[in-house]
Amino acid sequence: MSHNIFAAESSWMAHGSALQDVILTSRIRLARNIRGFPFPHRTTMESKEALTSRVEVLLPDLNGSSGKEWQLVRMNSLKSNLRGILLDKHLVSPQLVHNPDGASLLLSSDEEVAIMLNEEDHLRLQVLLPGEQLNASWETATRIDDILENELDYAFASDLGYLTACPTNVGTGLRASVMAHLPALAISKKIPRLLTAINQMGFVVRGIYGEGSEAAGQVYQISNQVSLGSAEGEVLQSLQAIVKQVVDEERNTRRSLQNSTEQELIDRIGRSIGTLKNARLMDTAEAMQLLSDLRLGINLQRVYGIDCQTVSILLVKIQPSWLSVEYPQENASLAWQRAAVLREALSQTSID
């Protein structure tokens, strides 16, 4: 029996992992291609289908060896708002949502491992875990990768490493990243300086929801830029060092806000909660900003009646995809439904 992959909840939203007051998730992504098949952007539907079948036959192997249950989801079998939910849960890329023809998702039932087929590369293997779990993500990724490599003839060159559709992924094919919630640094206008420092270490910072230095929801993805020329271990170690520094800076800034401007901070969080509990119309960007304040309040132990896992679930439920799936018959606008979802979720929430 396959679980409901369109539920708003996912395993990476679970709580109790390291540094999770700042680091929401750790992600390892491996880009792999199979010899004898053209890259997806230069191929036919028939070839994509053949590749999908080639991987689909490995499902029993995956089920047997990975300790997880797997299912294959063909993207063009899904309505766009269902594909959108998978995107909002960070299980697939925007490209897989917008170019669904011939593309598929191999997903473990715990949703920790997702393998996109016929995205930019033949295979894009992702492991997504809560908190700072880069090593654990890496171990899971290599274990799954080994299972696949046993059966598939990966495109590999001894001088270059794994061959990929885009040169930035050639080599290890590795992208390691974390999603970091940086509200105190954002409030204190310290994000631009941080971005510069991280860029100088060869890593890149992007707003998860929208680009720029004032990302909606104040959630930032930090990832390595290229995967040629650095061993996997070096990339992970560098990212872990950056994570440590970012966590320290965010925590110190939270502490400093609490010490120097506590009334303003609690006023800001209180107002955000008041708006979430009482508004009737809300757009996505405002909801993400208010939920960011709410998460900060929870982590500062000033907000009660809600937990961070619920906030992560709400970040899916406020998106147009989930709302349009959940309220297909309603005449009310998404802004109206979004506000109703938030009011209900926060009915027991208060600030001390």
Place this chain on the structure above:
Amino acid sequence: MSHNIFAAESSWMAHGSALQDVILTSRIRLARNIRGFPFPHRTTMESKEALTSRVEVLLPDLNGSSGKEWQLVRMNSLKSNLRGILLDKHLVSPQLVHNPDGASLLLSSDEEVAIMLNEEDHLRLQVLLPGEQLNASWETATRIDDILENELDYAFASDLGYLTACPTNVGTGLRASVMAHLPALAISKKIPRLLTAINQMGFVVRGIYGEGSEAAGQVYQISNQVSLGSAEGEVLQSLQAIVKQVVDEERNTRRSLQNSTEQELIDRIGRSIGTLKNARLMDTAEAMQLLSDLRLGINLQRVYGIDCQTVSILLVKIQPSWLSVEYPQENASLAWQRAAVLREALSQTSID
């Protein structure tokens, strides 16, 4: 036993009067001067004191004839924040607060009648009643005026009428006014047009709290401009006609907002309530704006757990004077105390 004139509550805040969803209060003010005493701005403290004594001896007459209990309050016996409370309750003028030396207030215990001594004129008699009660206010004012005129030699010229310190008050000495709450007209940007129309009828509109067309709290005072050349009855009739028109326009606009943009309206009121219930720091102007939305919501019968009388009381309690009297020992800022007062007052308030 004299009642506490520094309580935030006053009788004009009571509810149940005509047109009170729009017209908060009706006010009649009569300017009177006594022969043989120089006008207050050209006189000595001794003369002011003599005038005060001349009026003070009438207290038994007032008590006996008016059906009310009276007390005399010398303004320079009060700290400035206590004088400020009387101003915020609309019982005295700014001038009496800022120039307290030699000035006094004769106040009936129901606070419906207030007589300022040695303000701009020797006597400024005010009757302030809830809702549209211009006729009732006028009747009470003339009854008290007659009691005083029996004992005092009013400065009166047969060609000009009552003589006053400022020419705009010569004649009847009458200023008739209403305080109107016009949130729908303000939201719909219809206030400037209304001001023009009312000005053309010889009446003037002022924001009660701050000047201009976007008065804080969206409460406007409409009053006659000059008191020479119009009989009292004409002034009252004109103002009553204006009141009828303003009430119609405000009510129609509220209805039209409910019909055409109900979600936006309820969203606005909901957000205001959420902020009032959850903010930790709030300045006076924001509090007045939010309380204006709250009052609108009560009058639209969408808000529960609070009434308009409480809103009027809160409009006194959020002012610096009341807060500094009530929390004299506190280190917290007025903005912090103000937010606390509002949170407590609205703890049972909700919007449907």
